[in-house]
Amino acid sequence: MRHYLLCQIAFGIGLLSVSSFTWAIQSLPEVKALLALQPKLALEQVTSKLDELDNDTLSVNHEVWFAYKEVEITAQIKLGLIEEAITSALVLYATYDPDNFPIYRAKTGLLLAVANQSTSKSQQSLTYLKEAMTLVADKDEPELLADLYANLGRTYRYRADYQQALIYTIRALEIASEIKNTSKQANFHNQIGVIYDYIGNFESALQHHERSLRLQQQLGDQQGMSNSLYNIGEIYRDLNQLTLALSHFRQALVVDKLLGNPIHIANSHGKLAQVNMSLNKLAVAKSHVEQGLALVRAINAPSDISWQLSILASIYLAMDELGQAKSSANEALELAISASAKRTERSVRLTLIEIAFAQQANSDALQQIEVMLSLPGIGRTYQSRLYQLQAALHERNKTFEAAIESHKAYQAVQQQLFEHLNKQQTERLKKSVEVVRQDQELSLLQKEKALQKASLANLELQRGIVILLLLLLFGVLCLIFTRQKQKQRLFDVKAKLLADNLEQKNRLLADVSHELRTPLTALKLSVEALQFNLEPNIERAYTKVHSKISQLDNLIADIYRSAQYDNNVLRLDKEAFSVNALIEDVEQDFIPRYAQNKHRLTVNSQDNVTIELDSERIKQVLINLLNNSLAYTNEGGETRLSMYETQGEIEITVEDSAPGLTDEDLTRVFERLYRCEESRSRDLGGSGLGLSICQQIILAHEGRIYADHSLLGGVKFVVSLPTKSSH
Missing domain, CATH: 3.30.565.10 (Histidine kinase-like ATPase, C-terminal domain)
Structure with missing residues (x-):
């Protein structure tokens, strides 16, 4: 975002003293390099160097001064010093008016937008970004424009407007690809992966996160790799592969603690809390979320506080501490609404409904369900759980007709969820057919305007129809092929299970044989010693024989009991x-x-x-x-x-x-x-x-x-x- 600044410094060379200019050229790249890996050290150095800049540098060579202020504010944001960052950025914002310094003003607006995003003030962030976009619309600043598009995407993602978020972030990626900026491409692939994860398109999310990870590995960017691994861990959590998710989040937490960004540290603690809660390790989960909550409260980030509180409420609910759960959930809901954190708001509302359900507050729970179902853009997963709870509440109230309707609605949503995967598989084919259809419509319009070419228009129409039929036939063949592949995969899984069962049986027989052979060998030796009068102590020999027979008896009894349980023969007397x-x-x-x-x-x-x-x-x-x-x-x-x-x-x-x-x-x-x-x-x-x-x-x-x-x-x-x- 800021690589061009070194070139701009050259224009002020005549107005700087030799020592100031040499110092500025040599120090700025070093400070920028520190910013990515050690933001705390970078902040210390840039603060010291800003104090050393002479008045000529401040008054004439804006490039030098602004470059160091930009690094200072970015470091403050990375370290969670949001109030200090906003204060410093507002000084720049007032210093550079939009008419005389449009680029500096736009960059300052971007810094203010990022700082406000960190405290979940999405509307203020959006205002600064739109002003900055207006200022650079006719300027040749592709890197700055890419960053503005990316941050617009991030802001709309926070507001749960995932379609707009995707449009802006893809545009940012296109610009980064045009200017061949690998670092920005890696970051933007990561952002797009997060958006796809939020809308449930895990396949596309993984593709973008893996591209981001490969690029970050090429760059050697530890923070970038940590971000990608963190987001891949989130997908594993959504897919219920909890062990893999736990491993990725732990790695992310180690890097986050090293770099010192409290938001990143808190996020990693929150994800570890969610995974441990899924593993029923509630005490560990509670410890993680309390650490994360303390960090985001310290920097006053309402959206992040709301998210951490929503996790804490779920943990209290799992621990059956309903009063604590409700208190945490109510605070989380209030903060989520004030911060326009739609995703967290929906999660907290569902938690409050489950708390009311557990407290037997049937009327309150039903009322909250109706409110949540009326929210715009509510996902099928939420709908499924809401209808399930609604049916249970109606059954509890003995309003069975209403319960039946809720069950029907639940089944309908479940069917939609089931069909979603099939729709994704055929989406590409549909898009191809849609392109052909649009081309055909354009062809027809052109032929209507040129009646003298009617025969050619008919030929084009027929050809288009043939192409469409061929595409449809190809689509049907693809579906048939996919079904056959699925059947073959199922057959392979069954065959593998049978082979595994046979292998386990053979291994068990071998183990049992080995276990029986050991005491039998010892028993045989003892009997032979008695038979040939080789044992001087007859009583000890008989004791040893009796011990080995008891050991065999215990082993056979245990094998028999284990077999009874496997075959459901043994019945419990409860x-x-x-x-x-x-x-x-x-x-x-x-x-x-x-x-x-x-x-x-x-x-x-x-x-x-x-x-x-x-x-x-x-x-x-x-x-x-x-x-x-x-x-x-x-x-x-x-x-x-x-x-x-x-x-x-x-x-x-x-x-x-x-x-x-x-x-x-x-x-x-x-x-x-x-x-x-x-x-x-x-x-x-x-x-x-x-x-x-x-x-x-x-x-x-x-x-x-x-x-x-x-x-x-x-x-x-x-x-x-x-x-x-x-x-």
């Missing part, structure tokens, strides 16, 4: 049972064993929690987890058994001290016969099926079990059971 009594019973069994091993066992549980469960099976799970903790924790360690009720679930946790497990081990610890070789040894007598059986028992109770790192230094197993079982 009844209302006190979870506290069950935990107390298990605790009494393990107290002597833990004391014998000099291992500390701590139990914390709530009172009077009774749910429907098979007590013997759940006890089997707890015994297995405590046995594992006792067997695999270092001597003198600690185990904590806790239980509490939250969000319609009972959570029972068993965590212990070192040693712990790696991330890979945590993801595979429930696999049959899987052992973590570094810390879990076959010599301890386990079959390798215990945790797999525990998982099957919990799934049979419609619950879930997972492993995580423990704050004590070891492993934490979490068992979640619903307080009300479904039938």
Whole structure:
């Protein structure tokens, strides 16, 4: 945007002292280079250098002074010093009138627009940009014009006018391509990708983000690469590929913290909060959003504050803290409306409806649904959820006819969503047909004006019809080919699944064979020693034989239980049972064993929690987890058994001290016969099926079990059971 300034400085060479001119030429590129990677250091240097500029430079050589002021204001914006940036920019705005200094005035307007965008003042930003566009309309300033178009696109994107945003940003990209400015092309591809992401066109969004990433890699621009990775992470989040999304957002946060822009840091925290909330890691999500919220409150950015508050409200809703959720959502809605942040406003309104639904405030929820459905440009995804909630509310109010109508509307929107992908696939074909149709209309108009060429007009018409029919036939063939490809893909997926199942079965048989062979080999050796009188201690030999037979018996019993669960043979004997009594019973069994091993066992549980469960099976799970903790924790360690009720679930946790497990081990610890070789040894007598059986028992109770790192230094197993079982 500002590369031409070095050339303009040359015109003032005669009016500068030799030292001032030499200093200005040498220092400005260095400061600009710092601006991209270390904006804080760039601001310090440019502030110092502005103080050193002499009066001649300020009064005559506007190019030099303006160039440094431009870097100063840009650095302030990057660092979130928005008030300081606006104050400095307003000084420039008053200094350069539009008649005598149209370019400086336009550049200053661009700086003010960017600063106002940072605080979500889209209308002020739009005013400055339109004035700047008028000033450069007849000037040869392609780089400045490209930046103005791009920022117009960004402003309209903030106002949820995605069609206008796309038009302006594509125009900016065209100009950047004409002047071969790779840096701007990369940035504009990134902006276009964001717009396509917002309107749900993920394919086009990914294409533009990947182009941006390639260009940024060529340039070695770390911030640019971070922006592209951040936006690709957002698409992965929309596609529910949460692990990939988490990885991209974490990388973006590291770079953002290095560069120091509070808006970027807050955005990364917000995205990490959303992904962790989707993974049900609510405490981690809340920590991220609180950090992001503190940053945007410090710089008073209403739109960003509203977005962070909307995430916080959703987290409180997931935690069943409805009062906190409603308070955060109401504040978010007020800020979103004042900042014209349409996208955030719709999200917050939906959150408020879900809060009212959870609070049984049926009338309020229905009223809010009607208001939201009446908003212009409401997306199908929002409509689908709104009709679903509306139907549930009517059912709750026993107004069944209205509920049926809401269900019909929900089904209709779902059908539209389903058809959207097919429409995207045929869009290019439709555009081609439309081009042919328009060409044909033009041909007909020309022939009507020239009656003497009627025969030629008829020939052109026939040819056009043939082309149209051929295009339609080609389109039909394309659709048939696409369907066949989809069928072939489905067949390949099924074949792969069958192959995977066979491979898993063979691997399981091999693992079981290996597990059985180990104790059998030891047993055979012991029997042969007895047979040939090679064992001096007969009693110890029989004890060893008995131990190996018990080990085989346990392994076969575990394999049998696992097979019963796989084949749905084993039935649960559920009844209302006190979870506290069950935990107390298990605790009494393990107290002597833990004391014998000099291992500390701590139990914390709530009172009077009774749910429907098979007590013997759940006890089997707890015994297995405590046995594992006792067997695999270092001597003198600690185990904590806790239980509490939250969000319609009972959570029972068993965590212990070192040693712990790696991330890979945590993801595979429930696999049959899987052992973590570094810390879990076959010599301890386990079959390798215990945790797999525990998982099957919990799934049979419609619950879930997972492993995580423990704050004590070891492993934490979490068992979640619903307080009300479904039938």
